[in-house]
Amino acid sequence: MEEPKTARRIGPVTLAELTAGLVWPVLLRSVSIAVHPPRLMLGFATVICLAIVSGVFDLARGADSSLAQTMFVAVEQGVLDYSNGIVTFQWISAVNSLVHAVYQIPLETFFDHPWASALLILLLLPVWATGGGAISRMAAVDLAADLNMSIREALAFALPRVLSFTFSLALPLIFMLVIAGAIKFSGAVLLGLPGLDILGAVLYALLLFAGFVLVLLAIGFAAGQSLLVPAVATEGTDALDAVQRAYSYVLGRPGRLVIYASIVLLLGAVSYVIAEWAVAAVIDWTHALATSELRDTRIDNLAPADADPSIAGRILLFWETLAALILPAFAVSYYFSASTALYLLLRRVNDEQDIREVWMPGMVGGTMALRETPGASAPLGSPANPDPNSDPAQPPPQDQGE
Numbered sequence: 001m002e003e004p005k006t007a008r009r010i011g012p013v014t015l016a017e018l019t020a021g022l023v024w025p026v027l028l029r030s031v032s033i034a035v036h037p038p039r040l041m042l043g044f045a046t047v048i049c050l051a052i053v054s055g056v057f058d059l060a061r062g063a064d065s066s067l068a069q070t071m072f073v074a075v076e077q078g079v080l081d082y083s084n085g086i087v088t089f090q091w092i093s094a095v096n097s098l099v100h101a102v103y104q105i106p107l108e109t110f111f112d113h114p115w116a117s118a119l120l121i122l123l124l125l126p127v128w129a130t131g132g133g134a135i136s137r138m139a140a141v142d143l144a145a146d147l148n149m150s151i152r153e154a155l156a157f158a159l160p161r162v163l164s165f166t167f168s169l170a171l172p173l174i175f176m177l178v179i180a181g182a183i184k185f186s187g188a189v190l191l192g193l194p195g196l197d198i199l200g201a202v203l204y205a206l207l208l209f210a211g212f213v214l215v216l217l218a219i220g221f222a223a224g225q226s227l228l229v230p231a232v233a234t235e236g237t238d239a240l241d242a243v244q245r246a247y248s249y250v251l252g253r254p255g256r257l258v259i260y261a262s263i264v265l266l267l268g269a270v271s272y273v274i275a276e277w278a279v280a281a282v283i284d285w286t287h288a289l290a291t292s293e294l295r296d297t298r299i300d301n302l303a304p305a306d307a308d309p310s311i312a313g314r315i316l317l318f319w320e321t322l323a324a325l326i327l328p329a330f331a332v333s334y335y336f337s338a339s340t341a342l343y344l345l346l347r348r349v350n351d352e353q354d355i356r357e358v359w360m361p362g363m364v365g366g367t368m369a370l371r372e373t374p375g376a377s378a379p380l381g382s383p384a385n386p387d388p389n390s391d392p393a394q395p396p397p398q399d400q401g402e
Contacts (some may be wrong), residue, residue: 023345026143026355027263028336031271033139034330038151041139043333046131046324053123067116068124071109075101075270075326080276086269095270103222121173129165129229132336134158136233144358161232167239168228172221172399179214183207223257229309229336230343236359249346264338272331279327283320 033039054068061067078101085094110117134154141147149157158165186207190200224246231242255311343354365369 028342030341034334034337039135039333046332047328049127064156074105083269083272084123087273126166129268131161132157132229133233136230136340140234140358141335144356155360163241164232168242171243176217220247220250226339226344229342244303252350321380
């Protein structure tokens, strides 16, 4: 008896078919995930909250210079210089701009104003971590099972875990400050007091070891700090476990980290330049069209060059400033969305855990194990009662939860 012929699909080859079995193409979804309206709105809200907290801080500080505003403007300009350097193939200059914006500017600000910077970090870190945690949770669920969480669901997940998100970023900094303080204090006592300098010289090897640990922590934080918030959002774990995971993934497969991070940074640079052009075009074209029929004197009354703008001009400036904040909102959304994709891939190559496995309510925190309670949700990608005849390549259907 002749066997029936299997039907063949005729059509163009899709990207999903070309990349079947590969994990790195997941990173290419970072932009589409970041521009999803709820995530952009969360990024926008995060930027607004950071601006409000920074403005209140600078106002209360009462100094001649605005510490927070100056730092944020410098960081934003550095990110823009990096993105422009990438698309114009000036890669060395681009890398220098990125390092200057992300690391050098915050460090210089901290060393110039240590106490004010420490207080500013305490105020900004919960806002950054909570907004980023909500975006990371939405991205993790989207990457795992193509589920779209609402803003309310994402915040319902992130707000009760604000301490876990915050301390996941703060713990490495606290450890580094404690070690640095211990080295400084020990050196001052053991090497600075007569009679103890010989003992200090003998124990100097311990200070060198502490310095080695400090440098190792600093390198791990610089390379893996973007994984900390996604670790909490993906695993439903606490801050300490998130730090352990991030450092182990950085040290476990540093080559993969460099490759994946390079893809994320290149994609981010191109998308940031496009977003910057789009936002500028919206503001410039709208302003040009709206004022095209006005006389020059009327335009000057709205925004005079040598005086404060009128009330109407102030309102127009407010709306244009609000529109300009879409660009940093996209940057925040992309940063946490891409970091979540990066975390899932590094977890895959280090722990051989499927990227579709994400913590869901009813599981033990930090694991995919179900609690001994009725109605517990099965892990995404790992059904509790798998069908032996089902296709393992297809993710199991899930109800939309948090």
